[in-house]
Amino acid sequence: MVVIGAGFGGIAAAAALLRAGFTDVVLLERASSLGGVWRDNTYPGCACDVPAPLYSYSFAPNPLWSRRFPPHSEILTYLREVAEKLDIARKIWLGTEVVEARWVEGSVAGGHWLIRTADGAEIEADVLVPAVGQLTKPVVPSLAGADRFEGPAVHTARWRPGLPVEGRRVGVIGTGASAIQLVPAIAGVAAHITVFQRTAPWTLPRPDRRYGAGRRFAYRHLPVLMSLPRAGVWAMTVVTGRALLGRRWSQTFVRTVSTVQRRLQVRDPALRARITPDEPMGCKRVLFTNRWLPTLARPDVSLVTDKIVELTADGVRTADGAHHPCDLLVYATGFAASDLVTPLRIVGRGGVTLDNEWRDGAYAHLGMAVPGFPNLFLMYGPNTNTGNTSVIYFHECQAGYVVQAVRRLAAGAQPLAVRREVAAAYDAEIQRRLSGTVWTACQSWYRNASGRIVTNWPGMASEYRRRTARLDPADYEPV
Template sequence: MTRIAIIGAGFGGVAAAAELLKQGFRDIVLLEKADRIGGVWRDNTYPGCACDVPAPLYSYSFALNPDWSRRYPPHQEILSYLERCAGELGVTDLIRFRTEVAGAAWDGAAWEITTTTGEKLTVDVLIPAVGQLSRPSIPELPGAEAFHGPKMHTAHWDRDVKIEGRRIAVIGTGASAIQLVPAIAGKAAHVTVFQRTAPWTVPKPDRGYGRARRAAYRRVPALMRMSRAATWALTLIQGAAVAGNPVATRVVRGYSLAQRRWQVRDPELLAKVTPEEPLGCKRVLFTNAWLPALSRPDVDLVTEKIVAVTPDGIRTADGIEHPCDVLVYGTGFAAAEFLVPIRVTGRDGVLLEEVWREGAHAYLGITVPGFPNLFLIYGPNTNTGNTSVIYFHESQARYIAQAVRSVAAEDQPLEVREEPATVYDREIQKRLAGSVWTGCQSWYRNAAGRVVTNWPGKAAEYRRRTATLRRADFH
């Protein structure tokens, strides 16, 4: 019997386990470092946290949910959905909680996994599904350790920290910050937002789903398929804009410009929130509340560079010290550092971190030469800037299930050959070199400037390319 270990019990890990169970594999264990499943939806509990992809699409195709409360549901609702799916699909019983993986080494025939407590586990197939957004990125700011008040990242929100009546400093203007700031503005005594670059925003077409709609979805599931298809069609417009389609770009830019001019009347603030970077080089953000929040008298947007954190606030390059009681990092994640801090050793003692020294890469974002029976979920260049990443998870899970079937049938390790992996990587990087993502520094790129997270084409292309495992590509 083929022994399989999946690292991580978020959307990707659950998708992989569900597909393997469907294919008849039973010796599966999910190693989860936390005491609850959910990944980012377990970890991110900051005020205002919600999905920025419409719920009809941000769900498994094989487990559409008739009970979403709205088009962009809050994090707790998404977490509950994932937990329900895991239970109904038989995945929950396979999870070993509070088990953090420290390393994994190929011994010539199997993977030996070591946990942070020293426990060892031997399996035939290893499937890391730790995600790209699991390790918060916190900038090193001079004086931060001397700050007198609480400090926290949005992904490690401390509910015991009082927000009401206090001065809050928020560093960053990414996807988390644009949800957090409107949620705490008016509750905090004052909010100061520190911005490095202005994000592109567009109106968020959110709406509540009433009881009649939910009842119709339960009675006629085909209606959910129609809603999902319509949502998919809308994401194609944004995807085309990011890809450089001139008509789509004009449409999205027009929406963004109209939103800024409608919601921001102060010329100075309007200048600050007007993006200078190309549309799409960072994630386009959906929001109706961000710009009105910045327009409040109790919210300041600071664009001067932070030079130091003082015991009582933040000092910027213009010499002004901005007092605050609580410091919040809305600074995203170390997405380019795949699998860190897990130490993975492949064939002939090769370290994966050494193979990825110039930047993470994998054939179809799933397999790496020199690492037999290692298959990644949400690996390099499988992120999407405009549609649901769960669609990619499902594609990877189906591909991996084919690979595991091959391993089981032949009773031999499966390793991608160097030639197809190299040809594939060159193709992807060539396509990415001409993309909008090279126009600015973002979490899509590593320190050397290589785009390591994003897929350069349409999601449908990725689905096609992962539909069938080509046995000729493997040893």
């Protein structure tokens, strides 16, 4: 069994398989260390925006978190320690980039995957689990004059150690999850920060707090206590999740909290008007922060809402004709989340590539199984992104499903290929349900070129767990 990727999704799959007694597992990781998105994102202020009790594996609670919303370094350390403790680390082949995986018909087992790496090596596997995630390909907008800008320009996901910020005029393009962490972290260090906003995000207070030595001592000696904050965070995500799905009482409550936060933290009515969202809540990710709004009100921070026209040698020119001088330019512009598994080439039955199968947009039964691609199960695949809870919860659901598939194969079942009509019916249901949510009004953010929403899950996380709890053999056909 081969898992591609050693981030939270890949580690979850490997952990589930090992705990189920399947030791013939290899993880192929193109980077020089494990960690996925938490290895790649090292910008100042980088931290989790989901409370730690839920942003961790249920089978590996961590008594050592320093706070409810831990910084990047603690999350990466946690993931590495889980990999070591569960003996996963020694099964990871670092520096191994997969360029192609091809289904080969006709072996004794009915077929297998032939995996080719960038250095020309070939690996055979009965089961293939791509766990490359949705946050691997940074988006850098195409701006006129980008080649003329003379200062450093960097995406937040490619932050370089030692990048000079102190005393610099910094331009930050974007107001998403990374920007609302970066800007407060460097405000007061940079000479001036200019934030270029396309649309204002919805925000909510971040209920952060430090975890004292007494709490950590209690968690170490009575691990059952850690289930209490996890349950509390889960309850909170139910409220925010129902709000995003249009439940009137939840949405009214959450919108009211957000409105009060803006009024209390931004006294200037003109600035407050510019940071008030004009799209429905949920069009972009709702951001938990206590520092973003006050930072925008600082005298050394400017908010620009006019469209960027071009970059110059020393700054940014906007549609109003103003020139905004910058020494350092930061793209806080997110990821191409709908470009799943690229640039990896996956070839299924009959030589059909996954790119071709997904030519009108990615889809998969339960976000994992694709017709024509036997014994392939995606982690964090199409329509499994959650806007209200921890993606790790979804990872564990998917890992449990993979274990069920492997058990059937180990018992002598033929390769598992999801029936096309099953996958089509599931996809039609998901798209229909998504069309009745807030994301319908936000197609510029969520829809791909074909008009499909390929990332988001339309329901509550508890529904996804129910639907993945049991693999139905009738969903699959013999190969």
